[in-house]
Each structure stands twice: as structure tokens, then as C-alpha cells.
Amino acid sequence: AQRVTQPEKLLSVFKGAPVELKCNYSYSGSPELFWYVQYSRQRLQLLLRHISRESIKGFTADLNKGETSFHLKKPFAQEEDSAMYYCAIRPPAGGGNKLTFGTGTQLKVEL
Amino acid sequence: DAGVTQSPTHLIKTRGQQVTLRCSPKSGHDTVSWYQQALGQGPQFIFQYYEEEERQRGNFPDRFSGHQFPNYSSELNVNALLLGDSALYLCASSAPGTGRTGELFFGEGSRLTVL
Numbered sequence: 001a002q003r004v005t006q007p008e009k010l011l012s013v014f015k016g017a018p019v020e021l022k023c024n025y026s027y028s029g030s031p032e033l034f035w036y037v038q039y040s041r042q043r044l045q046l047l048l049r050h051i052s053r054e055s056i057k058g059f060t061a062d063l064n065k066g067e068t069s070f071h072l073k074k075p076f077a078q079e080e081d082s083a084m085y086y087c088a089i090r091p092p093a094g095g096g097n098k099l100t101f102g103t104g105t106q107l108k109v110e111l
Numbered sequence: 112d113a114g115v116t117q118s119p120t121h122l123i124k125t126r127g128q129q130v131t132l133r134c135s136p137k138s139g140h141d142t143v144s145w146y147q148q149a150l151g152q153g154p155q156f157i158f159q160y161y162e163e164e165e166r167q168r169g170n171f172p173d174r175f176s177g178h179q180f181p182n183y184s185s186e187l188n189v190n191a192l193l194l195g196d197s198a199l200y201l202c203a204s205s206a207p208g209t210g211r212t213g214e215l216f217f218g219e220g221s222r223l224t225v226l
Binding site: 004032034043044045046049086088090096097098099100101102103104 | 114115142144151152153154155156159166167169201203205213214215216217218219
């Protein structure tokens, strides 16, 4: 069974400090991985996906197949980064909309 | 574009009752999925509709059923409500051909409380 683990419910950092949100997954194969974000009073939305190898709002995520991890990183946290972050996976090649989400990490950036 | 819209936003039911939740996808989207999000948990996939048929299903009992209409809107029905069905129900839509990208557009959800 596929599973996503986000070990931290809450992560608090100071503005300008580096951020790392942890995500580990279990899946027999090579799933597709995503980070979704929910800002206060907004809808859940896609932040980035591993296949795009993109940097969005300064965030990057590296897939480590050996450690089955997909940690989200940003070198310098900003106040507007405060939000709930969810890591998600889905089966490769046409997994449709069946995403498996982790329990989420609340990021709080303090001034 | 209002994006994905869901109704009602909140509702309260008692055990054993039935509930219907509604969703209109984002303009131009043809695929609708439903997720259940219990308090403190991530969204959990219920099922996906495309071309008015259920295409994928998560680990939910048959009490959970759905429908998609020709205009791509969708309904989620839950029969014989249990206390454990209390949750936020999220609808998500995706555009044609974006099955590869995995980008879902979520609604604000319908919060169901079962007493």
C-alpha cells in the first residue's frame, strides 16, 4: 500500500532562516510526487511536482529514491510562506487524480 | 472564473440519514474527483468521474456513491451516515489532458457534521 509520511505537524522558523519540510513515502515502484499548499483562507493548490524539476516561490524539492524522500526546501523563509503544506504521491503513468496525501505540516514563519 | 464551486458549505445531519453534496468544476475541466478530509488529516481519495462514469475509487464503502452530469458537474452521495463520516469533503477538477501533470484544482469544501 502506498503511504506518505510527514513527521512534523508544525514547523516554526524565523524569517530569513532555511526551511525544510520532510516527506517520506512508501510505494513499490516509482510514483509521481507533488507538494500542495494551503494558505490561510485559500484553497488547496499545487505548489510543485517532481517531474517538472521547477522552483516555485523559491521552493525546490529533490526526489531521493534511495531514501524514498521528497523534502521541500527553501533557503530563506518569508512571512508569506506560512501555510499548511501537503506532500502527495500517485501511481506513475496515468494515475489519474488518485493522489495519496500526507497529514500535512503547518509552517509558521516568525518575524 | 469562480473556480471549483461546492455546495452546501456546511451541513449537519444525524446518524442514518443521507446526504448529497454538489460540485461544479472549473471552467474547461472535464474530470472531477472527491476527497474526504478528516480533522488533522490529509485529503483521502474517494473516487474520480470522467465522461459520466466512475473511473477510479479509493478505499471507501458502497455507502459512498457519485454521479457526473453532462455539464461535468458532480454529486457525492453518502447513505446511512455514521459519526465517522464527519469531515470536510473536497471536490477537485482537472483539465483535459492534464492527467499526466497531476494538477488538481480544489474547491473550498463542504463541511459535514454527523450527530
